[in-house]
Amino acid sequence: EKTNQKLKKKTYIIHMDRTNMPQAFDDHFQWYDSSLKSVSDSAQMLYSYSTVIHGFSTRLTVEEAELMEKREGILAVIPEAKYELH
């Protein structure tokens, strides 16, 4: 059960500090992708956001999310919430 929990992927929204993008990257998308690849070989980017937030969403394990949170330039790693119609 514990192992499953650790391997289970959830969707996270990764808020990036765009003002701190490393020089090595030409554009944010590259930086986002590199950040993602650094914590997970298989994770795909769901969306990249550029107007109301800077960042992207992807599916990670809890462990990968914790690794992501420690990376340079990451502002927040927020698990996706589910909303209901009122």
Place this chain on the structure above:
Amino acid sequence: TTRTPEFLGLGKSDSFFPASVKVGEVIIGILDTGVWPELESFNDAGLGPVPTSWKGECEVGKNFSSSSCNRKLIGARYFAKGYESAFGPIDESQESKSPKDDDGHGTHTSTTAAGSAVTGANLFGYASGTARGMAAQARVATYKVCWLGGCFGSDILAAIDKAVEDGVNVLSLSLGGSSPDYYRDNVAIGAFSAAAQGVFVSCSAGNGGPSSGSLSNVAPWITTVGAGTLDRDFPAYITLGNGKKFTGESLYSGKPLPDSLVPIVYAAHASNSTSGSSCLTGTLNPAKVAGKIVVCDRGGNSRVQKGVVVKEAGGAGMILANTETYGEEELADAHLLPAAAVGQKTGDAIKSYISSDANPTAKFSTGTTRLGVQPSPVVAAFSSRGPNLLTPHILKPDLIAPGVNILAGWTGAAGPTGLDGDKRRVAFNIISGTSMSCPHISGLAALVKAAHPDWSPAAIRSALMTTAYSTYKNGEAIQDISSGLPSTPFDIGAGHVNPGAALDPGLVYDTTTDDYFVFLCALNYTSLQIKVIAKKDFTCSASKNYKLEDLNYPSFAVPLETPSVRGGGDAAPTTVKYTRTLTNKAASSTYKVSETSKSPSVKIVVEPESLSFAEENEQKSYTVTFIASPMPSGTESFARLEWSDGKHIVGSPIAFTWT
């Protein structure tokens, strides 16, 4: 919608409202279940070319082609990556992977906000009239983010991101979740940047009422909308075997019950389940309900599902009775069998008759729409209530708007109950919820925006709030239907929207993005947390005393600590001082302040007591000092503060809570 325009005074004097060509410049983005573009409500006759500012698209997909868009429905997008990540690929036999509305909710909210006028609208003959949106000439852009399995944050955020980039002026979200801290709430984060880019964001307050502290979407840069009733209902006339007569609500339109008395049974007596009174699936004993009218209690499952349970058990009809939670609120549903909804008092009277008679019988007739119902509006029992548990210094909800038994457009893919077994198809449906009141405010905000294109979202929200009414013409407070008592600002915020007055509010409480930064500092947010929300560096000054109460909000919430006094001595009164700034949006004028307080426990001192404005956009500040006597923890008290120049009334509710 039908009736709401008249109820809100929209139809009165066209000259008073912004010209339709100006309203046609405003674009409302609706995040919901998509739209049914074939509806007459999306007819674009008479609309000019699409605003040049528009950068959105008409995304195509199953059952949705580029011709589905027009000069009314100018944009349509769908966002499913988050949903598919959680649920797997969309099953296109079940739902359309496109902006097409398979549910009805999104069509209802979109046409409430900005549907084109359609004559002869009705649901099975009920609520007939000309259906039109609050801003009938505004443009609609739909962003489908809700699917059969729910609405996911990553999709919603992508839609907000895209809608702002596309160029919407108003964003309408009739959805909500829990209320985490703002820097952990992706909708609040997205809404912050939207508002900072001039987009008015309105959200439903939630249907968790009448429980207190049940609100969703409480960020101060979001307009949080509660629900009230109209002056319209759909009476069902009930007669019991003992001759007693009662009234309920019904939208039933099929084969009526016989005019003769029919046996009636309380579900609790026809079930082996401990919760048998709620008519949950599989709990009714067919032998005990066949051919009878079944009395079910509200709660536990959806109202329409109860109707299915009774019908499948062989019941001839259903009376759906409120429990104490819902009081006298009567929501009408398009049940598939003869059904009537009754308030708690009527429900209790019917149940006691059933218990007292060996062979209880009853009958009821349905089929009419009644207008001019009073008192109206009353606060819907389901409408979520304050106080604002996340930030007690910000009074929420902001205001209420019609949200009970609202007729508006519907999908062609589902019946009016939304049940799989409901094969009826309708162009308009009557449903209730703060989902319905939110798009009313979205559409009315679009009218204000059309009249004042340069106003900020905060100024628009202020105009809608300070001109809202909290009492009936006889001076009595708007009633809370769940208790039958006068409502408070925790129920109605500033009150019920009054669009005519909102177009000319006199003064507004404007709030800039920097003001919100100061608010975040007052929350003791770190610069990292502030950057998550605002995407900018902002350092709170260690030497400044940031106060939540100084956010320039059009209402006041005053949380007070009950001092623990040793030795039984008298605790000293608590004194707090709030500052507000008013911006003149009318001709030069002098305003005088008045306060009404419902309790002597708080003394209110406003300085100065008069404000003179010589020109438009001139700003003047004032302070309000509250001197509060100690009260037992849990005490609530309310007051109202108004600035008036004889022509404009700029009203603000004040809510005191002792903890």
